Amino acid sequence: NAGVTQTPKFQVLKTGQSMTLQCAQDMNHEYMSWYRQDPGMGLRLIHYSVGAGITDQGEVPNGYNVSRSTTEDFPLRLLSAAPSQTSVYFCASSLSPTPHGYTFGSGTRLTVV
């Protein structure tokens, strides 16, 4: 099915470990972005990309790294996991400009212990 695919769906990390959350879309969307969802805080933008090779920071970028080498993929790297990064992470994509709105993946639930 066409859409945004996120892997893994669930992950438990120990403090200090690193990992990469994967996001792929097959809709040829130029815009891709990462959000985290926390109780009481809503969804907040971490990083976004307006095309291959171009990335920028969102509201809460600290502790996260991104790169965009292809149109299809936008991985999110946690450099040294902290308990404060326990959250649900969503990847989203859209066309440029965005007359059709955003499409979201099913999310990755991350727990850092």
Place this chain on the structure above:
Amino acid sequence: KQEVTQIPAALSVPEGENLVLNCSFTDSAIYNLQWFRQDPGKGLTSLLLIQSSQREQTSGRLNASLDKSSGRSTLYIAASQPGDSATYLCAVESPGAQKLVFGQGTRLTINP
């Protein structure tokens, strides 16, 4: 800075009722407003998208309206069903922002 507010935070109604969910935003210079549905432990499903030049959009029993001048949008759900129980999120995109700003959501429960 754009801020989005959704009231009420939670709503419980009996099956069959028509209901309205509210969304307000502080900066009227928006590009799009998008309504999403989120089931517990799941992702976001897009329900309706209203572009800034539009007043409303309809899909089945759902109707969303947009009044940019007052900074408000409403999501109208007709003849509610238990399967409509979910959290409904409103999000706006401003020109040049390349991001969505979300409200906190309204948790809707439809009682059989």
